[in-house]
Amino acid sequence: MPALGTFVLLAAFVVAAFAIAACVAGARTRSTRLVESGIGAFYTVTALMTLASGVLVHAFVTDNYAIKYVQRYSDSAQPLAYKIASYWGGLDGSIMFWVFLLAAFGAIAVQVNRVRHRELIPYVVAVIAATEMFFIYLMVVHKNPFSTFLTAAPVDGAGLNPLLQNFYMAIHPPSLYIGFVAMTIPFAFGIAALITGHLDDAWLRAVRRWTMIGWLFLSFGLTLGMLWAYEELGWGGYWGWDPVENAGLLPWFTATAFLHSVMVQERRGMLRVWNVTLVITTFFLTIFGTFMTRSGVVQSVHAFGEDRELAWLFTIFMVVILTFSFGLVIYRLPLLKSRNELDSWASREAAFLANNWILLFSAFFVLFATMFPTLSEAVKGERLTVGPPFFNKWMLPIGLTLLTLTGVGPLLAWRRSTMTNIVQQFTWPVVMGVLTAAALYAFGVRVWSSGLCFALCAFSATTITQEFLRGAGVRRAATGTDLFTGLVGLFGRSRRRYAGYIVHLGIVVMFLGFAGEGFKQEEQLPMKVGQQTTVGPFTVRHDSLRVTADAQKQMVTGHVSVFEDGKLVGEMRPARWYYEKRPDEPTTEVAIRRAPAEDLYIVLTTDFDPATQTVTYAITVNPLVNWIWLGFGILAIGSIISLLPESMFAVAMAKLPEAAVTTMLLLTLMPTAAFAQHIENPQAIRIAPRTQLEKELQSEIICMCGTCGRKRIGECTCGLAAQMRAEVAQMVSQGRSREQIYEFYMAKYGSQEPLASPIDKGFNRLAWLVPYLVGASGALMLGIVAVRWSRREEQPAEISQAAPGDDDPSMQQRLDDELRDLD
Amino acid sequence: MKTKALKIAATVLVLTGALGGLMYTSLAEGTEYYKHVDEVMTDPSAWHGKKLQLHGFVVDKSILRKPETLEYRFQIHNNGHVINASYTGVVPDTFKGGSEVVLKGQLGPNGFQVNHDGVMAKCPSKYEAKGPAATRGI
Numbered sequence: 001m002p003a004l005g006t007f008v009l010l011a012a013f014v015v016a017a018f019a020i021a022a023c024v025a026g027a028r029t030r031s032t033r034l035v036e037s038g039i040g041a042f043y044t045v046t047a048l049m050t051l052a053s054g055v056l057v058h059a060f061v062t063d064n065y066a067i068k069y070v071q072r073y074s075d076s077a078q079p080l081a082y083k084i085a086s087y088w089g090g091l092d093g094s095i096m097f098w099v100f101l102l103a104a105f106g107a108i109a110v111q112v113n114r115v116r117h118r119e120l121i122p123y124v125v126a127v128i129a130a131t132e133m134f135f136i137y138l139m140v141v142h143k144n145p146f147s148t149f150l151t152a153a154p155v156d157g158a159g160l161n162p163l164l165q166n167f168y169m170a171i172h173p174p175s176l177y178i179g180f181v182a183m184t185i186p187f188a189f190g191i192a193a194l195i196t197g198h199l200d201d202a203w204l205r206a207v208r209r210w211t212m213i214g215w216l217f218l219s220f221g222l223t224l225g226m227l228w229a230y231e232e233l234g235w236g237g238y239w240g241w242d243p244v245e246n247a248g249l250l251p252w253f254t255a256t257a258f259l260h261s262v263m264v265q266e267r268r269g270m271l272r273v274w275n276v277t278l279v280i281t282t283f284f285l286t287i288f289g290t291f292m293t294r295s296g297v298v299q300s301v302h303a304f305g306e307d308r309e310l311a312w313l314f315t316i317f318m319v320v321i322l323t324f325s326f327g328l329v330i331y332r333l334p335l336l337k338s339r340n341e342l343d344s345w346a347s348r349e350a351a352f353l354a355n356n357w358i359l360l361f362s363a364f365f366v367l368f369a370t371m372f373p374t375l376s377e378a379v380k381g382e383r384l385t386v387g388p389p390f391f392n393k394w395m396l397p398i399g400l401t402l403l404t405l406t407g408v409g410p411l412l413a414w415r416r417s418t419m420t421n422i423v424q425q426f427t428w429p430v431v432m433g434v435l436t437a438a439a440l441y442a443f444g445v446r447v448w449s450s451g452l453c454f455a456l457c458a459f460s461a462t463t464i465t466q467e468f469l470r471g472a473g474v475r476r477a478a479t480g481t482d483l484f485t486g487l488v489g490l491f492g493r494s495r496r497r498y499a500g501y502i503v504h505l506g507i508v509v510m511f512l513g514f515a516g517e518g519f520k521q522e523e524q525l526p527m528k529v530g531q532q533t534t535v536g537p538f539t540v541r542h543d544s545l546r547v548t549a550d551a552q553k554q555m556v557t558g559h560v561s562v563f564e565d566g567k568l569v570g571e572m573r574p575a576r577w578y579y580e581k582r583p584d585e586p587t588t589e590v591a592i593r594r595a596p597a598e599d600l601y602i603v604l605t606t607d608f609d610p611a612t613q614t615v616t617y618a619i620t621v622n623p624l625v626n627w628i629w630l631g632f633g634i635l636a637i638g639s640i641i642s643l644l645p646e647s648m649f650a651v652a653m654a655k656l657p658e659a660a661v662t663t664m665l666l667l668t669l670m671p672t673a674a675f676a677q678h679i680e681n682p683q684a685i686r687i688a689p690r691t692q693l694e695k696e697l698q699s700e701i702i703c704m705c706g707t708c709g710r711k712r713i714g715e716c717t718c719g720l721a722a723q724m725r726a727e728v729a730q731m732v733s734q735g736r737s738r739e740q741i742y743e744f745y746m747a748k749y750g751s752q753e754p755l756a757s758p759i760d761k762g763f764n765r766l767a768w769l770v771p772y773l774v775g776a777s778g779a780l781m782l783g784i785v786a787v788r789w790s791r792r793e794e795q796p797a798e799i800s801q802a803a804p805g806d807d808d809p810s811m812q813q814r815l816d817d818e819l820r821d822l823d
Numbered sequence: 824m825k826t827k828a829l830k831i832a833a834t835v836l837v838l839t840g841a842l843g844g845l846m847y848t849s850l851a852e853g854t855e856y857y858k859h860v861d862e863v864m865t866d867p868s869a870w871h872g873k874k875l876q877l878h879g880f881v882v883d884k885s886i887l888r889k890p891e892t893l894e895y896r897f898q899i900h901n902n903g904h905v906i907n908a909s910y911t912g913v914v915p916d917t918f919k920g921g922s923e924v925v926l927k928g929q930l931g932p933n934g935f936q937v938n939h940d941g942v943m944a945k946c947p948s949k950y951e952a953k954g955p956a957a958t959r960g961i
Contacts, residue, residue, distance in 0.1 A: 361842070365846075368846075372850075372854075373857065376854075382856065382857075383856070383857035383858075384854045384855065384856055384857065385854065385855050385856075385857050385876060386850070386853045386854055386855070387853070387855065387927075389853060390849065390850070390852075390853030390854075393849055393853070394846075394849070524893065524912060524913055525893070526891055526892065526893060584916065584917060585916075586916055605913040606913060606914060606915060606916045606918070607893070607913055607914070614891075616893060616913055618913060
C-alpha cells in the first residue's frame, strides 16, 4: 500500500507537469485539442490525489503502522473519527491534504468556468497545476507521508496529540485549508488575465466569487480556531496573536480589502493595478502563512518543528511567485490604466480606499510583529520579541476605525456626497451612537475602549438598519406589498449590497463580543473544600476533587458549585485528563457556563492535591463572548446570500401571495436558529428521542448532576442531563443494546460513585455532526453556484458616466441618491 | 498632474512617517529581550529593569512554595550561571526540577521577578513529538 501511495504521488507530479505543458502549448498554438488534453490531465491529478488520500486514510483506518506517518499520529485505541482526522494531524499529511483540496477546488473552478472564460482557462489550469506540483514535489523529495520504516515496524502507534483529540480537529484545519486553497483560484485567474491581456472586467466576476468563497471559509476557520482555543486550551481567551493564528489572519485582511476595492473597479474602473496586486498578495500570504507554520522560522505553540530544507524550498517558491506575478503586472501596466479619477474625498470610493489602506496596514503590521523576533535575530543578532499587549495596542484603534468605516462607507454616495446628503444620512446613526455612549457613561462604564466600541457598534448597526428600512420602504411604495416582502425583495434587487450589509452586521455583533474583553475578570487562588470565592456576579464553592480513570487516561475532576445572588445556579466540573501515552501533555477540560451576558469559565490548574483536596482554580468571567460566535453566524449567512443565485429571491420581487414570502423568511431564518442554538448553549440542545429504545432509556437513566434530586435524564433540565441524553442517542444510533448502554454507564460512573463524570463527553460526540452538515451545505452551495455560473449572465446595468452640472445642487443630489442606490 | 503626484507623495510620506514613528516608540516599550541565563549573568546590572524572556533550566529541588498560597521561589541555571526567581501564580504541568523553562519578567537586585502567567514550559513536543515520555507528575 505505501508503495502505491508513493507511486500515485509521483504519477500526480508527472501528470500535473503534462497539464501545464499541454495547456500552455495549446493556448499558444490555439489548439483546442491540446488544451482539452491539458484539462483532462488536470482532472486526472485530482483523481490521483483523491486516490492518494484514500490510500492514506485506509492506512490510518487499518492501523498500518509500517508507514511512519501513521505510526506517529495514530494508535489502535483512537476512535475512528480521530484516526481519519489524523490525516491532517502532522506536517506530511497536512501538505497532502492541502494538495488534495487544491486539486478538488481547482477542478470545480475549471469545470464551472471553462466555457465562459475559454481564453483564460489554459493558464488558470497551468497556474493551479504549478502550485500543485510544488507541494507534490515537497512531499516526494522531502516529506513523503507514505515513507515506511526500514526496520521492523512498531506494533502500535504513538497516538495523536491529546490536545488535537477533539472535534475541532475535524473541522478547523479543513476549513482553514479550504480558505487558503480557494485563494489560489482568484490568483490563477488573475495571472491568466495578465498573461492573455484579457483584462476587461469579466474575469473580475469569477475572481470576486472565488475570493468570497475563500473568505467565507477563512472566516469560518479563524472563528473555529478561536472556539478551539477558548474551549480546549483553557487560558481564558480566544485569540493570543500566536504566529499560526496570525498566518490565517494575514490573507483574511487582504482578501477583505479586495472584496471591497473590487467594487470600485466594477463601478468606476479605478484601482485596477491595486486589485490585481491584492489578489497576488492574498495568494502570496497564504503560501507565506504555510511557510511560517511549516518551516519553524517563527516559534509558536502550535507550529510544526524546525525544518531548514523546507524553509529553503518555500523561499524559492515564494520568490518565484513574486517575481513572476509582479513582473507580469509591470508588463501589463499599460492595460491596467485607471479609467477614472477620484472626484471627492467624501465619496464611497474614498471610503473604500481608506478601508483598503487600513486593512493592508493591519496585514503589514501583523506580519511585521509576527516576524519581529526572526527579523531582530537576523538584523541585530539578538532575539527580541513582542507580545500580545503590543498587538492589542495597535489593533485596537485599527479595529475601531474599521468598525467606524463599516458604518460610514455605505452612507456615502459614489463620486461625491453633498452636504445635505451627508446630514440626511448620518443624523440617526450619530444620534444613536452618542446616545449609547452617554447611556454607558451614565451607567458607570469607564473602560473607554469598550465604551467607544459599543457606541460605534450602535452607530454602525443603525446605519445598516436605516439602509434596510429605507430600501424596504421604497420597495413597498413601488410594489405595494408589505414591509417584509419588501425586505426580502431587496435581496432580489441588489443582492450583493444587502448581503454585504448582513455581513457588516455580523462584524458589528462580533465587535460587541470583542468589546466584552474589556470587562473580563479573573481570579486564581488555592481553595480548600468548602471554601468560596466571588468573581463578578458569581460565587464559586469548591466541593471536592475526584480522581478516576478509564482505559485511555486518568481524570482529575474538580466539583464546584456556582451561586448567583445567593442561589445555587449550577454545578461545574473542570478537569484535567492525563493520557497514558502522553502523561506530560494533560488536556485541560474547561468547564464553561454559557450565557448571552457572560460566560463563567473555570479551569482546574496544575496545582491540586488529591490527598488534601486542595485545588487552585483559574476562574474567569468573560462577558459577551458568545456574541462573537453569533456574529460569525450572521456573517456566514450574509456571505452565503451573496453567493446565492438571484432567482432565489424572485418570489419576493413580484406581487405574490404572502405564503411564499413567509416560507422564504423561514428558510432564511432557519440556519440562524440552528447556528444560534449550537453556539449559544450547546449543552442545552434538547433532542426528541428518535427511537423507542432511546425514549425508554431517557426515563431509565438518572441524571448524575447531583442537584436535581436524581431526576431522569428525560426530565432534568440541567446541562449534564442534556449531555447524557445526547450520549444515549449516540449509542442507540450506533446500534448498542440496552444492556451495553447500562454497562457503559456503570463502568463510567462506578457502582458507588455517581459523580465521576468528566463534563465534556456527550457534546463533543454530538458536535461531530456539525462538520458534516457544514460540508454538505458547502457542497450544496458550490452546486448552486456552479449551476448559476453555467448559465449566461445578464449584462450589468450600464451606469451613466455623464457628469452632472456642478451648478445644479438639486439635480446632483438626485443623481447621487440614484447612484448610491445602484447595487 | 504634477501637483497631484506631489500631493500623493506628501500624504504617503506623512502617513508612513507618523505610523513608523508611532511603531518605533511603541515597539521600544513592547519588546522583550530573549536571553539565556548565562548571557544575562555576565553583567546582571545592565539588564535591571529591562523586559526579559529568560531561558534556562530549573535547578533540581530548588522549587519552594509558601504554604496555601501561589507564591513560588526557585532557581534557574544555564552554563553554570544561576538566578533566583520568584513568581506568584499557577505553574504549567511540566514545571519541575530540571525542566526547561522560559520566564517572562524583569531582573532586579533580589533576583528575577516573573510576571503573572510568565512561566512557560519549553515544550519539546509540538505536533512533532520528540523525546521519551516522562513519568507522570500528579
